Amino acid sequence: MTITRREILALTAGAGLAGIAGGAVLWTRGGGTETAEMTIKDVLHDPDNPVLGNPEGALTIVEYFDYQCPYCKMGHSMLTDVVEEDGDIRLVMKDWPIFGGSSVLASQLVFGAASLGAYEQAHEALMATQARLTEDQVRQVLRGGGIDTAAALAAYRAERGKWDGLLGRNSAQAAELGLQGTPAFIIGARIHPGALDETRLRSAIAEARRAA
Amino acid sequence: MFAPLIAALLLLAGFLTGAQAQPLQPEDAFVFSVKREDDALILNWRIADGYYLYRSTFAADAGGQSLPLSLPEGEIYEDPYFGEGQIYRGEVTARLENAGQPVTLHWQGCQQDGICYAPQSVRLDADGGVLADGAAASGSGWSPQVADSATSSDTAGAASGLTLAEDEGLVQGLAARGGGVLVVAGFLGFGLLLAFTPCVFPMFPIVAGMLARQGEALTARRGLLLTGAYVLAMAAAFGLLGIAAAWSGANLQMALQSPAAIGVIAAIFVLLALSMFGFYELQMPLALQNRLGRVAGKRGSLGGAMVLGFTSALIVGPCVTAPLAGALIYIAQTGDVMLGAAALFALGLGQGVPLLAIGIFGPRILPRGGGWMEGAKRAFGVIFLGFAIWLAGRVLPGPVTLALWAVLLVGTAVFLGALDRLEGDASRNRRLGAALGILLLFTGLLQGFGAALGAHDPLRPLAPLAGGAAPAQAQAQFAEVTTRAGLEQALAQADGRRALLYLTADWCVTCRAIERGPLTDPAVHAALADMAAIKLDVSDFNAEAQALMQDLAAMGPPTMIFLDAARAEAAGSRLIGEMDSAALLASIGKVSP
Numbered sequence: 001m002t003i004t005r006r007e008i009l010a011l012t013a014g015a016g017l018a019g020i021a022g023g024a025v026l027w028t029r030g031g032g033t034e035t036a037e038m039t040i041k042d043v044l045h046d047p048d049n050p051v052l053g054n055p056e057g058a059l060t061i062v063e064y065f066d067y068q069c070p071y072c073k074m075g076h077s078m079l080t081d082v083v084e085e086d087g088d089i090r091l092v093m094k095d096w097p098i099f100g101g102s103s104v105l106a107s108q109l110v111f112g113a114a115s116l117g118a119y120e121q122a123h124e125a126l127m128a129t130q131a132r133l134t135e136d137q138v139r140q141v142l143r144g145g146g147i148d149t150a151a152a153l154a155a156y157r158a159e160r161g162k163w164d165g166l167l168g169r170n171s172a173q174a175a176e177l178g179l180q181g182t183p184a185f186i187i188g189a190r191i192h193p194g195a196l197d198e199t200r201l202r203s204a205i206a207e208a209r210r211a212a
Numbered sequence: 213m214f215a216p217l218i219a220a221l222l223l224l225a226g227f228l229t230g231a232q233a234q235p236l237q238p239e240d241a242f243v244f245s246v247k248r249e250d251d252a253l254i255l256n257w258r259i260a261d262g263y264y265l266y267r268s269t270f271a272a273d274a275g276g277q278s279l280p281l282s283l284p285e286g287e288i289y290e291d292p293y294f295g296e297g298q299i300y301r302g303e304v305t306a307r308l309e310n311a312g313q314p315v316t317l318h319w320q321g322c323q324q325d326g327i328c329y330a331p332q333s334v335r336l337d338a339d340g341g342v343l344a345d346g347a348a349a350s351g352s353g354w355s356p357q358v359a360d361s362a363t364s365s366d367t368a369g370a371a372s373g374l375t376l377a378e379d380e381g382l383v384q385g386l387a388a389r390g391g392g393v394l395v396v397a398g399f400l401g402f403g404l405l406l407a408f409t410p411c412v413f414p415m416f417p418i419v420a421g422m423l424a425r426q427g428e429a430l431t432a433r434r435g436l437l438l439t440g441a442y443v444l445a446m447a448a449a450f451g452l453l454g455i456a457a458a459w460s461g462a463n464l465q466m467a468l469q470s471p472a473a474i475g476v477i478a479a480i481f482v483l484l485a486l487s488m489f490g491f492y493e494l495q496m497p498l499a500l501q502n503r504l505g506r507v508a509g510k511r512g513s514l515g516g517a518m519v520l521g522f523t524s525a526l527i528v529g530p531c532v533t534a535p536l537a538g539a540l541i542y543i544a545q546t547g548d549v550m551l552g553a554a555a556l557f558a559l560g561l562g563q564g565v566p567l568l569a570i571g572i573f574g575p576r577i578l579p580r581g582g583g584w585m586e587g588a589k590r591a592f593g594v595i596f597l598g599f600a601i602w603l604a605g606r607v608l609p610g611p612v613t614l615a616l617w618a619v620l621l622v623g624t625a626v627f628l629g630a631l632d633r634l635e636g637d638a639s640r641n642r643r644l645g646a647a648l649g650i651l652l653l654f655t656g657l658l659q660g661f662g663a664a665l666g667a668h669d670p671l672r673p674l675a676p677l678a679g680g681a682a683p684a685q686a687q688a689q690f691a692e693v694t695t696r697a698g699l700e701q702a703l704a705q706a707d708g709r710r711a712l713l714y715l716t717a718d719w720c721v722t723c724r725a726i727e728r729g730p731l732t733d734p735a736v737h738a739a740l741a742d743m744a745a746i747k748l749d750v751s752d753f754n755a756e757a758q759a760l761m762q763d764l765a766a767m768g769p770p771t772m773i774f775l776d777a778a779r780a781e782a783a784g785s786r787l788i789g790e791m792d793s794a795a796l797l798a799s800i801g802k803v804s805p
Contacts, residue, residue, distance in 0.1 A: 069328045071322070
């Protein structure tokens with residue numbers, strides 16, 4: 001038997017097709033198996049992140065913030081007022097400590113307070129401050145807000161895996177989304193970097209509702 | 213793969229619908245430059261209007277030591293929101309005495325009434341040149357270690373209390389020394405090496421077939437042109453893979469190494485082999501044949517050659533997955549799409565060089581058919597089957613692999629006539645064939661015995677009889693860890709012994725090969741005896757696993773990191789991808805006891 005051109009061509013083509021099929025399988029598998037993919041749901045609905053506003057609300061506002069970031073704190077009471085007045089908004093405050101040790105400590109103590117059932121109380125106490133904070137000031141503010149900081153630290157340590165995991169996810173998401181700093185809002189499916197005044201916030205909410 | 217896409221879509225939506233001014237990119241808000249003056253570096257930041265930098269956040273360090281930075285007095289905060297302290301607007305210039313070694317600078321600032329940026333940083337070499345590695349900029353800013361102490365750090369590895377070696381990976385090393393050109397040249401050479409693996413064999417009949425279609429009209433020039441087009445198209449397909457790798461980060465190799473992918477490729481090779489044995493003809497749909505025929509029309513088959521080349525890469529690509537996965541890790545690490553494309557393009561070109569030889573000498577070295585070609589086809593078939601077994605061996609249990617080798621070797625031996633009786637006047641070739649057949653038969657029987665004995669290594673089928681080091685021992689020595697907290701604890705338990713961190717995962721097939729190979733080597737065992745071996749399992753590729761990898765600056769399994777007693781990584785010791793005992797021993801040797 002001699003090898004003919006036709007045979008070789010057929011073999012070639014068959015191999016090429018098999019390769020394409022294999023490649024296609026690879027690609028679809030690649031899409032299906034990667035648990036690491038971040039989806040918009042991971043950003044809006046992280047099960048470990050406490051929720052403010054109406055937990056059943058149809059619209060979600062996410063804010064990446066730092067307890068020492070002046071503009072996060074400056075606009076915070078306006079934000080919570082708008083959310084409360086609206087009544088159909090889930091407010092997810094994502095801790096992204098970018099200002100160093102005090103910010104990390106503040107997040108950890110507030111998470112500890114959350115384990116004790118006092119998330120909002122602790123969170124609002126710190127958000128009501130204006131300036132940058134030392135670690136002592138963080139504890140002092142929380143104590144002033146009625147939080148037992150030693151108990152909060154113990155509660156944070158008891159669930160350290162959960163809270164550290166949340167912080168890790170937040171900062172990974174911030175990096176993936178290309179956020180440059182705090183505050184950064186995600187309203188509906190849009191990123192709004194930087195502080196929002198009330199007019200821009202309300203129009204962003206209206207826009208997100210229109211798009212939904 | 214989708215995350216950047218989501219981000220891009222979200223941002224795009226932002227640009228389309230929002231007329232609001234977006235905050236500047238941090239590098240545009242704070243434009244950094246550096247000048248050398250006598251024995252000092254003059255550092256300058258030009259600050260965009262409406263932006264400011266915090267004086268207290270400026271810092272310089274080298275080798276873990278903080279360096280004094282002379283900064284001018286700043287503007288005192290007047291707004292109560294800023295708290296106490298000083299800020300700079302417009303411009304700030306600082307002076308840093310020459311440290312004689314690379315320096316990392318840190319700063320942080322905000323847009324007035326807008327956004328506060330994550331900490332920024334830059335690395336300078338001793339002469340003030342900005343090192344390309346600006347990856348530290350806008351780091352996560354968070355590390356779990358800061359819990360109770362006032363210090364914060366955003367360098368990778370600090371989170372685990374480890375000092376990572378600052379030596380660069382292969383690509384970074386090449387890029388630093390000779391720029392992108394050297395990286396591309398390196399991959400060209402790498403491709404040339406790959407050209408001599410069985411992976412490229414399926415291409416020989418493809419190219420041969422393509423040239424054969426030219427019949428009498430084939431000249432050396434024409435052959436070169438055709439194979440050139442073929443090789444270029446193949447290289448282009450690899451280039452696309454490079455783009456995908458650089459774009460998607462480390463996750464591509466997970467898909468390439470999945471057992472299903474390996475199964476598919478092994479099956480393709482079995483099919484190829486069966487057709488080589490003449491069991492059936494592989495046919496493509498008639499429509500496609502006609503179409504290819506038209507493309508190949510009378511202008512010659514340049515277009516056809518390119519189509520063939522492109523599809524061929526799809527066969528060869530997954531076949532060279534192990535070395536390719538290693539290369540892809542490096543490319544993914546750079547995240548540089550252009551470099552990724554160029555490097556993989558060069559890899560494809562390198563693999564194609566031997567094919568060009570066929571193009572040039574085509575008319576002379578192409579066999580004219582006949583018994584010789586028939587034999588060559590069968591030989592290719594056997595090689596393809598062997599290759600399929602070798603591939604499948606990465607996911608199949610050891611004894612099954614040995615059994616498959618036994619089947620292949622015994623089968624081949626019988627077809628070579630090992631069991632036929634030789635007549636007195638048998639030709640020399642016939643006798644040589646029989647001798648080879650008997651050798652194969654013997655080897656095949658040994659593989660069969662090995663399978664029955666439960667051996668794992670086809671190269672040492674009788675190892676269970678020899679009573680050597682049992683592979684189970686190697687596994688038992690590793691402490692298994694899946695979280696950063698676990699790693700901390702395991703390192704604490706190591707009592708100041710040197711440590712080996714081995715990043716692995718269920719889906720990492722190369723890791724299986726390492727565990728069966730070098731990790732069962734008695735010499736490696738002996739060398740590891742006084743080290744704490746810690747296995748970091750990232751099978752669940754969750755946030756914690758990713759954080760762990762980020763802390764270790766590891767792009768994916770398999771990665772081995774060698775730490776000395778002070779928990780500093782030994783320079784140049786890191787191993788990524790496939791490795792042998794020699795590489796492992798060399799790296800162990802680099803860690804000071």
